[in-house]
Amino acid sequence: MTGIEYFQKYGWSHAVQSVSRIPSVYNEYSPELKTVVVNGNFRYAMAAEISKKKTEVYVTELKQIIESEKLLEDFFNLNLVGIEKGLSNAKREMQDMEEQGIVEFNHRFDDDLTCTTERMKLAIAQIDHLYQNNITKSE
Structure with missing residues (x-):
């Protein structure tokens, strides 16, 4: 499976x-x-x-799904803003980055924390799929 x-x-x-x-x-x-x-x-x-x-x-x-949740938490504060708003913010920001041709980006407060737009899009898709099926971290 x-x-x-x-x-x-x-x-x-x-x-x-x-x-x-x-x-x-x-x-x-x-x-x-x-x-x-x-x-x-x-x-x-x-x-x-x-x-x-x-x-x-x-x-x-x-392991990748667990890492995806951590990436979204680190970059978009899922626990603080909520999963729905966090996913919405992440989707919007990835779309903006793609339009600008950005393929890799840093965390806004930590220059050592980087991610590619492709990896973040995968993270968004995985966590969004779980969220749409009511599978959340708080479960």
Whole structure:
């Protein structure tokens, strides 16, 4: 299943907890965590806590979604302004940057924090999709 599908099925909290339990070395087996790795570093099978059935999910996509939320929080203050307004602001700003031909930008208060417009557009799309399906961080 995709990362988005995993978030939709199990919710934000469970997905974040699942990612936090992924061993740093993906090709190890961990009976206490009920985890098994398949197809190298890109896919990961984990026991779903609710059903106790194995669920195969793309780990890199799960991590990317969590990173997407953090990017939007860092650049557009989602927690402060709210997800709807934060996403709206982010979409508008990315559109403006694209029209100006900007491909990479810095955080307005932290020159060391940068992001590409393509990565931010992906972050917006992922978090917007979860928001439209009522999957939020507060869940």
